[in-house]
Amino acid sequence: MRILLLASLLALALGQEAQAWGQEGHSIVAELAQRRLTPTARSKIMEILGGDVSMASVASWADNVRDGFPKSYNWHFVDIPLGGYNYDPNRDCKDTSRGDCIINAIERSKRILANEMVDRKERKEALKYLIHFVGDVHQPLHTVLEYVGGNTFPVTFFVDPGRSRKEKTNLHIVWDSGVIRSTVWDWGAYVERLEEKWLPGKDTMKLSGGTPVDWALDAHQIAINVAFKAEMDGDLGDEYLQSARPMVDQQLALAGLRLARLLNEVLR
Numbered sequence: 041m042r043i044l045l046l047a048s049l050l051a052l053a054l055g056q057e058a059q060a061w062g063q064e065g066h067s068i069v070a071e072l073a074q075r076r077l078t079p080t081a082r083s084k085i086m087e088i089l090g091g092d093v094s095m096a097s098v099a100s101w102a103d104n105v106r107d108g109f110p111k112s113y114n115w116h117f118v119d120i121p122l123g124g125y126n127y128d129p130n131r132d133c134k135d136t137s138r139g140d141c142i143i144n145a146i147e148r149s150k151r152i153l154a155n156e157m158v159d160r161k162e163r164k165e166a167l168k169y170l171i172h173f174v175g176d177v178h179q180p181l182h183t184v185l186e187y188v189g190g191n192t193f194p195v196t197f198f199v200d201p202g203r204s205r206k207e208k209t210n211l212h213i214v215w216d217s218g219v220i221r222s223t224v225w226d227w228g229a230y231v232e233r234l235e236e237k238w239l240p241g242k243d244t245m246k247l248s249g250g251t252p253v254d255w256a257l258d259a260h261q262i263a264i265n266v267a268f269k270a271e272m273d274g275d276l277g278d279e280y281l282q283s284a285r286p287m288v289d290q291q292l293a294l295a296g297l298r299l300a301r302l303l304n305e306v307l308r
Contacts, residue, residue: 064221073095
């Protein structure tokens with residue numbers, strides 16, 4: 041039975057591995073970023089997207105199209121071993137038939153978006169990829185090699201803010217959406233929660249700095265120190281939620297700040 045369960049989880053993982061944060065998390069990151077765009081960047085994004093389109097509405101596009109574009113599959117994550125504390129591109133970002141990794145994908149998207157000589161359709165895709173990938177690289181389980189980024193690490197976790205019911209899931213999904221869904225009823229409320237409780241008083245200029253490699257390594261450390269403190273087949277409860285939620289808050293807020301800074305720099 042254990043073998044069958046792991047086989048089922050692995051099959052499920054192949055369809056879910058690239059879906060960091062889930063739709064809610066990506067929308068949260070995009071909305072936080074959009075509120076911090078310069079007028080110039082906002083105007084250029086409207087031109088590229090073709091109107092007054094919210095960034096949140098396109099934040100999950102990259103997940104929706106990846107099955108039709110297999111080369112983009114590995115662009116959503118970077119496989120750093122849990123025992124590794126550095127990023128080694130030769131080990132962690134090999135080019136394969138399913139692409140290389142999120143570090144290179146962010147840099148490629150930036151270059152395309154910055155080039156005004158590139159066709160608008162291509163720049164539009166680069167923008168949508170960038171909105172998505174900056175969110176992805178801040179999700180700790182998207183920086184881990186083992187257990188297919190936690191997809192084959194079965195646990196039980198809450199399914200709603202009332203925390204009155206649990207279901208069998210996996211560690212990746214807990215960090216994708218489980219923590220968010222056990223906190224608020226909708227992603228817009230989570231945005232306001234971060235605006236009112238996490239961001240005030242922070243040095244947002246300093247927090248928005250760093251490179252994709254820095255962001256990935258910081259997220260990887262959270263995976264080591266917090267996420268994988270769970271036991272396989274564990275029944276995760278309030279204690280785990282209380283340790284995970286501050287990290288999810290932090291990573292969503294940082295992703296929003298850094299996406300805004302990146303877009304403001306690229307679209308000057």
